[in-house]
Amino acid sequence: MRERTRPGDNGLVPRAIKPPAIKPAAPKPAKPRKTRTMPAAEVRTFLDALARANPAPKSELDFVNPFTLLVAVVLSAQATDASVNRATPTLFAEAPTPAAMAALGAEGIGRHVRSIGLWQGKARNVAELSRLLVEQYGGEVPRDREALEALPGVGRKTANVVLNVAFGESTMAVDTHIFRLGNRTGLAPGKTPRAVEDALVRRVPADMLRNAHHWLILHGRYVCKARLPECWRCVAAPWCRYPAKTPPPAEKPPKRGAQLT
Numbered sequence: 001m002r003e004r005t006r007p008g009d010n011g012l013v014p015r016a017i018k019p020p021a022i023k024p025a026a027p028k029p030a031k032p033r034k035t036r037t038m039p040a041a042e043v044r045t046f047l048d049a050l051a052r053a054n055p056a057p058k059s060e061l062d063f064v065n066p067f068t069l070l071v072a073v074v075l076s077a078q079a080t081d082a083s084v085n086r087a088t089p090t091l092f093a094e095a096p097t098p099a100a101m102a103a104l105g106a107e108g109i110g111r112h113v114r115s116i117g118l119w120q121g122k123a124r125n126v127a128e129l130s131r132l133l134v135e136q137y138g139g140e141v142p143r144d145r146e147a148l149e150a151l152p153g154v155g156r157k158t159a160n161v162v163l164n165v166a167f168g169e170s171t172m173a174v175d176t177h178i179f180r181l182g183n184r185t186g187l188a189p190g191k192t193p194r195a196v197e198d199a200l201v202r203r204v205p206a207d208m209l210r211n212a213h214h215w216l217i218l219h220g221r222y223v224c225k226a227r228l229p230e231c232w233r234c235v236a237a238p239w240c241r242y243p244a245k246t247p248p249p250a251e252k253p254p255k256r257g258a259q260l261t
């Protein structure tokens, strides 16, 4: 007697195999586009736009001579210029020269600057660098990078600020704002502050280099901010290569009951 078969029971008629359910692939997030380097021919135009908005840029630290500038810059490490400016008037009134500052000592300096972050170490550095200025440089601030960088609390960035602001040299001090701007805008991409500094010195036209330090710091502080650059009101936007420019903020709807004119 012939066995009754059902499809798939005897291998003659294979059962239909249900294919495993395939989940539709989740859409991949768009890769953030990388900032491209700004073409050399546009670097001047970009800086010109910043220059028109601020033709005579200045340091926002208060100082009256190279010594008070040096002290203010040392105190400003990882602190705001405003916090330094609140502390220095009484400090400079009591100790306007390196000799007076050295005599005041770390403890006396500390009485004036304790509202500034990391004040204890900074007070010690200011006392010691003042003593060295008296002993080694006749109470003057040396116009020399190596000599400046040998002073306590003075690194390459501080030396660059002093050489630029006090002595008019075309140096480029790369702080957090300039490091961000150099990379974000494509002006001077680099992985380290020194790489950004070297790229800026190479790419910025020589006649703009001294002021470029201020234009870039101030632009980073007030417009091209770290968390959210205010691209919608940026005068240099047409030449900036940042691919994710911030659109203008949405206008708030009028409050209910407010009269429309």
Ligand code: SF4
Pocket: 184, 185, 223, 224, 225, 229, 230, 231, 232, 234, 235, 236, 237, 240, 241, 242, 245, 246
């Ligand atoms: S357009 Fe935006 S990212 Fe570019 S420099 Fe201006 S604020 Fe910065």
